[in-house]
Amino acid sequence: MEERYYQKEIETMPYEQIRALQSEKLVKQVQHVWDNCPPYRKLMEEKGVTPADIKGIDDLHKLPFITKDTLRETYPYSMLAVPLSECVRIQSTSGTTGKRVIAYYTQNDVNLWEECCARAIVAAGGTKEDVVQVCYGYGLFTGGPGLNGGSHLVGSLTLPMSSGNTERQIQFMMDLKSTILCCTPSYAAYIGESLKEQGYKPEDNSLKAGIFGAEPWTEEMRHDIEASLGIKAYDIYGLTETSGPGVSFECSEQKGMHINEDHFVAEIIDPETGEVLPEGSKGELVFTSLDKEAFPLLRYRTRDICVLSRKPCSCGRTHVRMSKPMGRSDDMMIIRGVNVFPSQIEAVLLNEGYAPNYQIVVDRSKNNDTFDVYVELSPEQFTDTVSGITAREKALAGAIRTMLGIGPIVHLVAPKTIARSEGKAVRVIDKRKLHD
Ligand code: DLL
Numbered sequence: 001m002e003e004r005y006y007q008k009e010i011e012t013m014p015y016e017q018i019r020a021l022q023s024e025k026l027v028k029q030v031q032h033v034w035d036n037c038p039p040y041r042k043l044m045e046e047k048g049v050t051p052a053d054i055k056g057i058d059d060l061h062k063l064p065f066i067t068k069d070t071l072r073e074t075y076p077y078s079m080l081a082v083p084l085s086e087c088v089r090i091q092s093t094s095g096t097t098g099k100r101v102i103a104y105y106t107q108n109d110v111n112l113w114e115e116c117c118a119r120a121i122v123a124a125g126g127t128k129e130d131v132v133q134v135c136y137g138y139g140l141f142t143g144g145p146g147l148n149g150g151s152h153l154v155g156s157l158t159l160p161m162s163s164g165n166t167e168r169q170i171q172f173m174m175d176l177k178s179t180i181l182c183c184t185p186s187y188a189a190y191i192g193e194s195l196k197e198q199g200y201k202p203e204d205n206s207l208k209a210g211i212f213g214a215e216p217w218t219e220e221m222r223h224d225i226e227a228s229l230g231i232k233a234y235d236i237y238g239l240t241e242t243s244g245p246g247v248s249f250e251c252s253e254q255k256g257m258h259i260n261e262d263h264f265v266a267e268i269i270d271p272e273t274g275e276v277l278p279e280g281s282k283g284e285l286v287f288t289s290l291d292k293e294a295f296p297l298l299r300y301r302t303r304d305i306c307v308l309s310r311k312p313c314s315c316g317r318t319h320v321r322m323s324k325p326m327g328r329s330d331d332m333m334i335i336r337g338v339n340v341f342p343s344q345i346e347a348v349l350l351n352e353g354y355a356p357n358y359q360i361v362v363d364r365s366k367n368n369d370t371f372d373v374y375v376e377l378s379p380e381q382f383t384d385t386v387s388g389i390t391a392r393e394k395a396l397a398g399a400i401r402t403m404l405g406i407g408p409i410v411h412l413v414a415p416k417t418i419a420r421s422e423g424k425a426v427r428v429i430d431k432r433k434l435h436d
Contacts, residue, residue: 003252003315006122006154007115010262011317015310018261018318023056025290026265030054030063033296037081039074040066040298060265060288061276065299068330071101071241080104082294092140093240094339094405103142103240104294110149112291116238116246116260117150123251123258123315124209124234126180128155131206133178135169135187136214137337138162142244143214147182150246156180163187163337166194177206184337185217185225185233189367192228202230211236213245215334216325221367235324241300242287248322253314256321263291266320267299268308271329282307284329285322303330333430335362336369338406342427348399349375357418360408363431371408373400379415 005011013021031051033040043064044050053062071078078101080087089105105113126132132151136143144162151158159172163183169191172178181188188210195205207229213236222233237257238245247264248257259266267276268283277283285302289295304325313321333340346356357376362369375396377384384392393410401407419426 004122004125004127005317006119011119011258011319013262013318015318019057021262022265022290023058026057026060026288027051027054029288029290029296030298032293033079033081033298037079037296039070040064040079043070057265060267060299063288063299065274065286065301066297067301068101068241068303072099075099076102077104078102079295079297081296082106087294090140091142091145091240091244094141101241103243105243106293109243109292109294112263113146113243113246114149114153116243116249116263117146118153119150119260120211120234120236120246120249121147121150121154121156121180123249123317124180124211124232126151126154126156126209130154130156130179131159131176132156132180132182133159133161133169133173133176135161135163135181135183135191136245142238142240143182143184143337146238146244146246147211151180151182166191170195170198170200173205173207174200179206179208181207181210181229181231183210183212184214185212185221186215186336186368188212188225188229188233189221192225193366196228202228205230207231209234211249213237215337224367237322237325239302241295241297241302242289243292247287251313251315251317255313256309256323258313258317258319258321259308261319264289266308266322268306269301271301271303271305279308279310282326285325303328303332305329331428333360333362333428335371336406338404340404340406344403345373345400346427348396348403352396352399354378354381354396358427359418359429360427361429361431369432371406372411373397373408374411374413374418376415376418377412381412382415 034051047064049062086106087104088107091103093101134147138144210231210233225233234250236245236249238247248259250257265288267286269286271284285304285306287300288298305327306325307323309321359374361372389412393412397407397410
């Protein structure tokens with residue numbers, strides 16, 4: 001199949017030209033942030049850097065990092081760098097109230113974000129003849145809105161399904177002959193299983209491709225999904241802080257995701273020292289957004305661990321490729337596509353009158369994440385009847401669902417039965433094998 005591009009000139013631009021473009025944009029972006037974003041100006045001042053020190057991309061390492069904590073501390077307006085009246089949209093990460101990160105967008109920011117998603121859709125074979133079924137969540141999560149906007153730009157017929165209601169997903173998929181499916185890989189696997197349960201064979205649907213991301217997934221899972229749906233499955237990456245999905249995406253070669261380097265500069269750093277590592281090293285991914293107006297993060301530490309490669313790609317795209325994220329340098333888990341911090345669960349426990357003696361166990365069964373929370377009862381609570389305990393388990397699961405958007409199975413256990421550790425408490429047991 002001949003490779004197609006959404007913006008060929010940019011996507012296949014020679015490396016030297018991309019770097020020149022990045023340098024030009026970086027100088028302007030640093031000035032914009034210095035002039036309009038007091039929290040970042042303060043960070044620059046603390047590091048003794050001014051816009052005059054940044055003459056191009058080679059000076060990037062002089063700038064201070066931004067972390068999720070920086071963003072939380074400055075909630076709710078955080079790194080906003082334009083008047084609110086210039087903003088047309090917010091999106092937000094999941095998180096404890098008051099600790100969410102809110103990302104702001106001008107109309108231009110939305111346009112560029114949607115273009116990135118359009119590049120991903122075209123790389124997966126999308127055209128205006130396609131029917132794109134978007135079953136990422138809509139709302140504050142960026143998955144639905146991002147792919148929805150990209151699909152519009154490509155001119156495809158867009159089905160804004162959002163996630164859930166699998167029966168309806170399947171009905172629309174069959175009746176409207178969807179050709180491209182966009183959702184988390186775990187939901188894609190679930191849809192595949194549901195189709196099989198309903199007696200459909202992979203060739204009964206019209207799907208040709210899937211664009212799956214927002215959570216880690218293995219090559220093995222890719223093969224399972226491809227076999228169950230009869231499609232080619234493409235990876236897509238992004239995060240709310242950098243606008244959402246479409247920061248990088250897979251092409252037909254499927255050996256890493258091309259980062260849209262006209263908009264984002266990627267660096268790999270040592271998560272302990274912050275030192276920039278050479279190409280090919282494994283480390284924490286850091287992004288600088290070159291064009292974002294409202295929320296222009298410079299050197300944002302993603303906490304995702306991966307490797308960058310500049311090896312030429314057979315698809316003709318010249319933009320650097322990132323490996324699938326291989327882990328995180330913080331304690332965030334992604335369960336059924338939702339970002340979960342143990343501290344959020346702890347906050348619910350304390351709020352509901354439990355002591356913070358708990359353990360979270362995550363596993364994967366039939367391509368679906370399982371999520372169990374074991375919580376110790378206090379000796380007073382332990383005198384409850386069995387039915388009383390069952391009711392408490394349900395109530396606690398409900399409270400956690402309200403906080404996270406996904407519910408665990410809660411197991412209330414006898415006092416002092418969760419192993420104590422001498423050092424850091426082992427709060428999370430993640431049994432999923434997500435990396436080869
Ligand atoms: O997950 C944006 C997105 C939506 C990406 C739809 C792709 C598709 P957040 O909720 O802010 O944004 O979560 C960002 O999710 O730092 C990674 O740890 C993880 N992540 C995102 N894409 C992938 C992927 C969206 N393809 C966090 N593979 C990131 C592995 C991913 N992890």
